[in-house]
Amino acid sequence: MSNHFSIPRFRLPILFSAIGSHLPQWPHSLALAAALNAAAKLGLLPADSLELLEGRCFVIEVLDAGGQASFSYRGGIFRPLFRVPEVPDLCFRANLSAFLQLLVRQEDPDTLFFNRELSIIGDTELGLLVKNMLDAVEWPSLTKAPIIRH
Secondary structure, three states: OOOOOOOOOOOOOHHHHHHHOOOOOHHHHHHHHHHHHHHHHOOOOOHHHHHOOOOEEEEEEEHHHOEEEEEEEEOOEEEEOOOOOOOOOEEEEEOHHHHHHHHOOOOOHHHHHHOOOEEEEEOHHHHHHHHHHHHHOOOHHHHOOOOOOO
């Protein structure tokens, strides 16, 4: 039996983006900033690269879900932004399936970008830095994390 799972390319029904775009977006920003801070604390994100993010603001837009998360990196931590900046330093836009494929490393950012499934808007050098940071994350170490029982 194979443990290989593949995320198909899909697009959520338009109803999701119609509803999602009218919901408050700050919970997405709060959750993403908390997850990034946890990843940094666990040492999954390279500290030397994190320093280069200082003072920068980011937007992640899940097009088919109608959701956005915006955050900045200041004072050594990721901070949620409760208002989407008009001109962020870097913005990633894609459908949910593309972000999920990135997360599980089924696809790399370059492939998604060249297939026009991921758009990256803003500072090109910063985009390359973030891409390299994501590539440096060793996901298998997450599966070996200790199980915490209550």
